[in-house]
Amino acid sequence: MCVPKGSIYDRSTVHGVVLRNVDDIGLIRELEGELDLDVWRAGMPGVKDAHIMVRPQYKEKFLARLDEAGIQHYVHNNDVVRALDDFEVKFNQWKLRRNNDAIYNTYPRYGEIEAYLDRLGQEYPNIVTVVNAGNTFEGRPMKYVRISTTNFEDPNKPIYILDAAMHSREWVTPPVALYTIHRLVEDLRNEDRDLLENVDWVILPVFNPDGWEFSHVQNRMWRRSRSFNATISPICYGADLNRNFDIFFGTFSVSSNPCSDIYPGPFAFSEIESRNVRDMLYLYLNRTQIYMNMHSYGNYILYGFDNYTLPHNVAQLHFVAAAMGAHIDARKMADAPYYAVGNSNYVLYGASGTSQDYAQEIGVPFSITLELPEFDDYGFVVPPEYIEQINTETYAGIAETARLAYLFYRHRL
Template sequence: MRFAMKMAVFREFFILSAIIVSFANAGKHDIYSGFTVHGVKLTSPSHAKLVHDLEVSLDLDVWQHGAVALSDALVMVSPQNKQQFLEELEKNGVEHYLHLEDVAKAFEEHDAEIERFQGTRTNRMVFESYPRYAEIDAYLERIAAAYPDIVTLVNAGTSWEGRAIKYLKISTTNFEDTSKPIYVMDAMIHAREWVTTPVALYSIHRLVEDLQEQDRDLLENIDWIIHPLVNPDGYEYTHTTVRLWRRTRSFYPEVSQTCYGVDANRNFNVSFNTVGVSSDPCSDVYPGHLAFSEPETEIVKAILEDNVDRIQIYMNIHSYGNWVLYGFGSGDLPSNVAHIHHVGAAMGAAMDAVKLPAAGYYLVGNSALILYATSGSAQDYGQHIGIPFSYTLELPGYGMDFRVPPQYVDHINAETWRGIATTARLARSYYLARNAN
């Protein structure tokens, strides 16, 4: 009888817990109730400037800044700033349209789509959908343990909230052969860009678990540093609390008692806090009160600076927009810009050759001249300290913005790997030519 009572209590507790979890998930995106996303046609530079100005003055969330005559801006507005935003567009004669009528509903549907997809995939690999921090961490640990001859796991430090930040070094010569260039790749510096980490994990898979004969040169002739999750705190926060969170999760009460985090991709010490940023600590483009204020960006800095003599290429992966971008964010061009554009264009062409019809063609160029001016970016920092080829890669969105359906992930991984392989070989040829002189 006592056992039966215990079981009854357990069943009631289990049911109550399930109801609570279900209720929490159902209301996860309520923060976006009444929010809409609007497409903005950019037919002149003044239209692009208007979007930038309104981003700061109205505290807008610009999902995609767009490029004049090439792609539209996408802007999320709250019920409070929607009317003023649309009035400003109308006053300036800017054409616009409704991209998403209900942001909360759109992300609820996306969550359901991910859940259905994962339920149909048996023996799913970590890079085939959107893994959580613990799953990513376990994969890195497993790969390092299973392939100790070529893989070294580096526990680089901890995030603001205490999560271990790890990356892999992949080399057939334990990084001791200085004739080999180093390729550095990282992802998820912006927490809401979920599709970026699978690309980094898939690259590990192709170099280690599934090395194909045509790619053997990539493993034997190049050393790799792959850092799949730069911003783990922000990433977990997007899964549990605020899906569109972009920043880190640091807290400096002397700066703000209410706002958390900074835009990690504005936190590097290169033209820091000069353009493309906001002084508002609550803004998504707030660069922080100091350069390298975040442990996450300090780790990226250490990777780049500790290996700068041999790093030939640095690929900072983002989503979305089909861009291969290079520095500087001010619009100034590096002295080897012709070589940088050559390698970037080859990457775009390699990916375009297998792109899906729903994706646009990759566009290649200076980030400020094609899109908008920025300061303090990882891309610029890599170029600034002497890495010959430093890029921001913006993956496809397929018209679904940050809600890329999980069934597209396999294709994005394979497509992007082609581009990565192309850049690795081309950059190595430049490295060999430089060292031969």
């Protein structure tokens, strides 16, 4: 491939920032919009440092602002282009070595994902239905599968909605969605029969297909949608889909600069992809027990609300989220971090316009954001060798939350 993918990150650097308290987080959020920072890892005061990518023209100013505030920092990665190039070379070699690998053990293109879902629909017509949630800005169908032994007609079953790749550069999320589909449909084990019999599933492996493809062919670090409106910006495309939902829209952790990675869009639901997911949430709302919105990275399991208020069922919500974390942690690699669980604003940072808050607000009892693990210093470019581990450990957490969803639903807790 001869596309100069990394070149727009020429001389961009990633800095570790030693967070001491919420004020330091506040300063990072402020500078994020002002200096067009790309927050790779938000960090936690006293627990883990933030990782911030800075463009060369803002580097001096950024470091000066940290120094002024007395915040310690260090260079985490001084050559982003090389890191991205290294990833591509290794991924291509890995694909050649394992060219017959299952789709859930690699980073597939969108066409391959569509073909896999379609094949399952044909091979398992009694349990799998392929549905288009609507087309993207560029016209791609947003395909998801419904998995059910009762054709979605049994009112006694809760619905579990899982989505991935809302932020397209978070490549390790679709494999988890695809692996979950695989385990429920092609490799259902005896101990998991309850997951299929008691629960109806809606799984959308790629929330942002336009961004997904763009991240494969043009810019590995692309996060947003790919909409274009010359009256808003003649040069920058897209909006952050996880700022575009109609809840606290445009009020915090956003930037009004249409070129920013946290630009929420000109108005709530300006993006067709978030509208399609909104409509999908409403379609299943009366039975949906869990909405699981998958991201990468940082080992977090988060719930609403982002404005420091808590949902009325926060005790149960925390129970479900913590059970998920415990089940994943029990299977994690020895040197991998443990999951942190809690309200997104307390554990990580609050963001306005998220699908997590929106789903909670409209009535999904357990609306959760999952930030998949970080490994060493890889950030978003998780080496493909880690996919199987992340798939299996995360699946265990998803299975546990599905069982709890069923219990809560049956007992109307």
